[in-house]
Amino acid sequence: MRKKTERVACWWAGRVRRCRAAADAGMSTAEYAVGTIAACGFAAVLYKIVTSGPVRTAMTSVIEKALHAPF
Numbered sequence: 001m002r003k004k005t006e007r008v009a010c011w012w013a014g015r016v017r018r019c020r021a022a023a024d025a026g027m028s029t030a031e032y033a034v035g036t037i038a039a040c041g042f043a044a045v046l047y048k049i050v051t052s053g054p055v056r057t058a059m060t061s062v063i064e065k066a067l068h069a070p071f
Contacts, residue, residue: 049055
């Protein structure tokens with residue numbers, strides 16, 4: 001009889017662990033919205049940096065050097 005009680009207790013403990021893990025498994029709609037807005041803002045800042053004159057010149061020189069490298 002005691003073994004059955006232990007099995008039930010183990011089952012309940014596992015069930016509680018799985019429920020707690022499932023409760024924090026994903027983001028809610030509000031978290032998705034904030035994450036999306038933050039990602040768009042970060043992308044806009046990166047776009048402005050990459051398309052600026054000095055960065056564009058530096059990237060062009062790096063690409064030209066790579067294409068004209070001797071083998």
